[in-house]
Amino acid sequence: xxxxxxxxxxxxxxxxxxxxxxxxxxxxxxxxxxxxxxxxxxxxxxxxxxxxxxxxxxxxxxxxxxxxxxxxxxxxxxxxxxxxxxxxxxxxxxxxxxxxxxxxxxxxxxxxxxxxxxxxxxxxxxxxxxxxxxxxxxxxxxxxxxxxxxxxxxxxxxxxxxxxxxxxxxxxxxxxxxxxxxxxxxxxxxxxxxxxxxxxxxxxxxxxxxxxxxxxxxxxxxxxxxxxxxxxxxxxxxxxxxxxxxxxxxxxxxxxxxxxxxxxxxxxxxxxxxxxxxxxxxxxxxxxxxxxxxx
Numbered sequence: 249x250x251x252x253x254x255x256x257x258x259x260x261x262x263x264x265x266x267x268x269x270x271x272x273x274x275x276x277x278x279x280x281x282x283x284x285x286x287x288x289x290x291x292x293x294x295x296x297x298x299x300x301x302x303x304x305x306x307x308x309x310x311x312x313x314x315x316x317x318x319x320x321x322x323x324x325x326x327x328x329x330x331x332x333x334x335x336x337x338x339x340x341x342x343x344x345x346x347x348x349x350x351x352x353x354x355x356x357x358x359x360x361x362x363x364x365x366x367x368x369x370x371x372x373x374x375x376x377x378x379x380x381x382x383x384x385x386x387x388x389x390x391x392x393x394x395x396x397x398x399x400x401x402x403x404x405x406x407x408x409x410x411x412x413x414x415x416x417x418x419x420x421x422x423x424x425x426x427x428x429x430x431x432x433x434x435x436x437x438x439x440x441x442x443x444x445x446x447x448x449x450x451x452x453x454x455x456x457x458x459x460x461x462x463x464x465x466x467x468x469x470x471x472x473x474x475x476x477x478x479x480x481x482x483x484x485x486x487x488x489x490x491x492x493x494x495x496x497x498x499x500x501x502x503x504x505x506x507x508x509x510x511x512x513x514x515x516x517x518x519x520x521x522x523x524x525x526x527x528x529x530x531x532x533x534x535x536x537x538x539x540x541x542x543x
Contacts, residue, residue: 252276252283252334252361253306255297255321257313262399265313265338268354272312272336275358288317298324302331308540310361314339315381319518322537323378326371334361334540340399340407340450341519344381347445347460348541364540369460370444371533375524379517380537382448382455385507385528386422386439386470389516391415391449396521408449412482421472422513427506428467436472438496442505442530443467446488448519453488457499465530467500505530 258266269285276283284306288294298309298321309331311321318335325331336357337345348367351357372379395411402410424440426433444460447453458466473481473496481497484490490497507528515522 250281250308251306252281252308252310253301254283254285254310254312254336255288255294255317256285257288257294257317260313260317260339262340268312268336268338271354272358275355279362281362292320294320295324295327299328302328308332308334308361310334310336312336312338315341315344315519318344319378319380319520322371322380326378326537332366332538332540336361341448343447343450344445344518346447346451347381347458348539350541360540360542363543365543366538367461367541368536369539370463371537372442372444372465373531373533374515374517375528377517377522378533381445381518382441382443383518383530384439384441384448384516385509385513385524386437387415387419388439388441388449389514389521390419392516392519393514393521408452416475416478423510425508428500429502429504435469438470438473438478440507441468452486454485456488456491463532464501464503465505465532467502467505469498469500471496471498503532
């Protein structure tokens with residue numbers, strides 16, 4: 249019999265996730281399923297809670313929050329060595345849920361948790377971190393940093409779009425050395441996105457060709473480009489048609505990618521920002537992760 253634990257990040261989605269707690273309780277109380285709800289209090293809590301829950305005999309570990317919460321719960325499952333990840337998307341982006349076609353409506357998502365099927369997905373490793381969706385360097389990581397500031401003053405699904413234009417004003421291209429499955433390239437880039445999922449930034453279709461279970465990373469490299477031409481390219485990045493712009497956009501498929509930057513940069517990992525000094529190494533965890541999706 250399934251035992252389900254909901255790990256809730258009450259601050260996700262600008263605080264709206266906290267309002268789901270009584271709704272989940274009301275929905276679950278007559279389902280005849282053993283369940284519990286626990287809340288995170290600080291970054292990193294979900295990792296510990298997921299691992300501890302599996303040790304206590306729960307088998308479905310459900311992340312209730314955004315992509316950052318999902319990442320932490322997944323890490324806890326991987327540290328334990330087994331367990332099934334469920335997702336109730338209620339953050340700002342919810343991009344992994346989009347790729348997995350998990351409903352953004354909480355009630356439909358909870359039905360997937362109770363009656364869905366298991367799908368084994370790829371897990372990316374970047375330096376000392378895991379990622380399930382997309383990790384990136386360049387303009388978009390700067391956008392996430394800017395968007396975090398905007399969120400403190402303006403709560404909207406448009407915060408990422410506002411972040412794009414605010415970042416564009418001062419952004420400078422990044423010089424990198426790229427090693428990708430044996431191929432070495434020296435580049436001045438606008439951004440590089442490495443991922444399993446298709447979307448980031450709340451539905452921006454940066455990797456439309458990605459397959460979350462094919463054992464490969466898909467890579468989008470946007471080369472140095474003038475800001476005027478970039479303004480024309482940005483709408484195509486949002487809908488995924490940028491991959492046709494071969495003059496500026498290069499697409500790769502690989503299992504190992506190394507990026508060397510000349511200066512300190514930001515790394516965007518499933519919507520969370522880390523500092524990188526010079527070298528960033530992307531590899532794939534061969535075991536993968538079991539996730540609940542629609543049957």
